[in-house]
Amino acid sequence: MDAAAATLARQPGSVDRLVRLTAADMAGVDRLITDRMQSDVPVIPALxxxxxxxxxxxxxxxxTVAAARLAGSENDHCLKLAAAVEFIHTATLLHDDVVDGSQLRRGKVAAHLIWGAAQSVLVGDFLFARAFELMVETDSMRALQILAQASRVIAEGEVMQLMRSHDLNLSQALYLEIIQAKTAELFAAAAEAGAVSAGVDAERSKALRDYGMSLGLAFQLADDALDYGGATETLGKNAGDDFREGKATLPLLLAIARSGPREAEFWERAIGRREQTEADFRRARELIIGTGALDATLDLAAEYADKAKAALALFPANELRESLESLADFAVSRRA
Amino acid sequence: MDAAAATLARQPGSVDRLVRLTAADMAGVDRLITDRMQSDVPVIPALxxxxxxxxxxxxxxxxTVAAARLAGSENDHCLKLAAAVEFIHTATLLHDDVVDGSQLRRGKVAAHLIWGAAQSVLVGDFLFARAFELMVETDSMRALQILAQASRVIAEGEVMQLMRSHDLNLSQALYLEIIQAKTAELFAAAAEAGAVSAGVDAERSKALRDYGMSLGLAFQLADDALDYGGATETLGKNAGDDFREGKATLPLLLAIARSGPREAEFWERAIGRREQTEADFRRARELIIGTGALDATLDLAAEYADKAKAALALFPANELRESLESLADFAVSRRA
Structure with a gap:
């Protein structure tokens, strides 16, 4: 099957069904998040x-919630773990935006541009500590272990990325190692912690960890492809950001390897030295599409999505499992 | 007893005996620290x-180690908790130096000036996560709770300090609240976690928490006094740093309140607007000594040192307890 056919054969997938099935639980998670981000120091909840x-x-x-319910959890420990996971994620976003000097986050001005880098760093620390306080309340040492390890691996991934992010010779293996650490590990830990809170056996908690890991890789690969327009003709609103920042993501790395010595000077100027003109993104995008680098990235994402779905095979084929399968397809097919 | 007599009556105290009594344990803590700061990402252990x-x-x-041994611990869980406490402390120092833009730390160039602010933030995150991984290994949920809470309170204290650090009208009560959160809380949690690892009753773990809290307050107050020369004639090597940064510490706040409207313009210029001349620190120091603000700060530190010693009353009067009492005296009497 050629790349175009593979793209056509992909399931569109959706997150809607999963959102509907977990709506009551997620309302509880949102209440916990709002409740536990409070502090006597007013700038903390504001930021x-x-x-x-x-x-x-x-x-x-x-x-976290879906994995816990699929694994048969009937208690609400997964809500606290889910809120803790979101706090860890939010803390890493706050620190990332300081580290990268990002201007925007979730369509809004980045917090450090409003409250300053210092407050962003400290509120990140606050949320990280709060996450551990929430985990302690669930009395699950295993869940604490999983999320403490994930937090450490994310920090390692961020440091690795910071050192290699403009390296045009980054190998595919090292690129995958970085996105596994900085992105997929928290997806894996989120699902595994949920499974563990259900008291499920090692085989099933491992399966849900594997699901999360493959899903996280699929998401990040698709994200990196979307920055060059993904499989669509129309560009998303943030398309070109990675290129302008000179970020060595897989579509770019593959295009550089495939476009040969003829384009070496172009890549070196636009990415290596980051001397870009208006027309450069269009040229890069043509090369990334023309060399098949974009399709190869999306194919790899689809492989991980399939791997994610396969990891769920040992659970009953109920509506929740189907909605998690559909989420894996959505990871690759989404347009934003 | 007037202030001068109070200063003379103070016990000199020493940390040497405590260091000697805990030498074997602390060698183990140092091995753990070296071992657990390792990572496959080389910049992390380097920084x-x-x-x-x-x-x-x-x-x-x-x-942590001394509290555990005084409370009768015969296992080595306190070594892992002690290493975790040092990692949390190191993480906060890394983030603090980025937040304050500090040039020096422990007599060396601050890490963020060598590796950049981004790496300092991320390595702080790594150490913080590692601390929780170490705590998980001790299997003590109570110790995790104590140190997660302390981490959160420290972040709150740092944010408070950042917002109020140049406020000339900061009340003594709020100043004490800030140093309790940003400094004393970790001293309290360090001692309490050690006690808890010994499986001691609530009364005794509370007593060791109280000891740590009072000790931490005594240390910070004495630190703030040392910046203006403390009780000695000779100035320490970092004397004047707080003044030059315009930091609202207790000696300064008391001197501002006591020197009256005649000096208001001087304080407003030198601290409020931070327009300082070479002679300003000497003038400020004269006012801080002349108004009795320095002695009042040291008296308050001595009160907390006495409170720390009193908290140990329910433990056997052995050499370890005596060395902790001596540490409390040392907190106030030290010259650096």
Whole structure:
């Protein structure tokens, strides 16, 4: 099957059914998030709310809740773990935006541009500590272990990315290692922690961890493809950001390897030295599409989505499992 | 007893005996620290070691170990908790130095000036997560709760300080609230976690928490006094730093309140607007000594040192308890 056919054969997928099935639980998670971001120091909830109220898909806490319910949990520990997961995620976003000097987050002005980098760093620390306080309340040492490890691996991934992000010779293996650490690990830990809170056996909690890991990789690969327009003709609103920042993502790395010495000077100027003209993004996009780098990235994302779905095979084929399968397809097919 | 007599009556105190009594345990803590700051990402141990190898007094982990042994612990869980406490402390120092733009830390160039603010923030996150991984290994949910809460309170204290640090009208009560959160809370949690790891009753773990809290307040008050020369004629090597940064510490706040409207313009210029001349620090120091603000700060520190010692009354009067009493005296009498 050629790349175009593969794209056509992909299931569109959707997150809607999962959102509907977990609506009551996620309302509880939202209440916990609002409740536990409070502090006697008023700037803390103000800054945290700026980011948290801006929404985002709440995908990671959703995974925790869905994994717990699929694994048969009948208690509400997964709600606290889900809120903790969202706090860890929010803390990393606050620190990331300081680290990268990002201007925008979730369509709003980045918090550090309003409250300053110092407050963003400290409120990130506050949310990270709050996450652990929430986990302690569930009395699950295993869940604490999983999320403490994930937090450490994310920090390692961020450091790796910071050092290699403009490296045009980054290998595909190292690129995958970085996105596994900085993105997929928290998806994996979110699902595994949910499974563990259900008291499920090691095989099933491992399966849900694997689901989360493959899903996270599929999401990040698709994200990186979307920055060059993904499989669509119309460009998303943030398309070109990675290119302008000179970020070495897979579509770019593959295009550089495939376009050969003829384009070496172009890549070196536009990405290596980041001397870009208006026309450069269009040229890069043509090369990324023309060399098949974009399709190869989406094919790899689709492979991970399939792997994610396969990991769910040992659970009963109920509506919740189907909605998680559909989420994996959605990861690759989404347009934003 | 007037202020001068109170100063003379103070016990000199020492940390040496405590260091000697805990030497074997602290060697174990140092091995754990070196071992657990490792990572496959080489910049992480390099940056962490820059700060950790620079020494510092290791007071907080020392408290954890001493509290555990005084409470009768015969296992080595306190070593892991002590290493976790030092990691939390190191993480806050890394983030603080970024937040304050500090040039020096422990007599060395601050890490963010060598590796950049981004790496300092991320390595702080790594150490914070590692601290929780270490705590999980001790299997003590109560210790995790104590140190998660302390981490959150420290972040709140840092945010408070950032907002009020140049406020010349800061009340003594609010100043004490800030140093309790940003400094004393970790001393309290360090001692309490050690006690808890010994499986001691609530009364005794509370007593060791109280000891740590009062000790931490005494240390910070004495630190703030030392910045204006403390009780000695000779100035320490960092004397004047707080003044030059315009930091509203207790000696300054008391001197401002006591020197009256005649000096209001001087304080407003030198601290409020931070327009300082070479002679200003000497003038400020004269006012701080002349108004009795320095002695009042040291008297308050001595009161907390006495409170710390009193908290130990329900433990056997052995050499370890005596060395902790001596540490409380040392907090106030030290010259650096």
């Amino acid at each position: 945290a709310e700026h980011l948290i109220a801006a929404g985002g898909k709440r995908l990671r806490p959703l995974l | 962490a070691e820059h700060l950790i190898a620079a020494g510092g007094k290791r007071l907080r982990p020392l408290l």
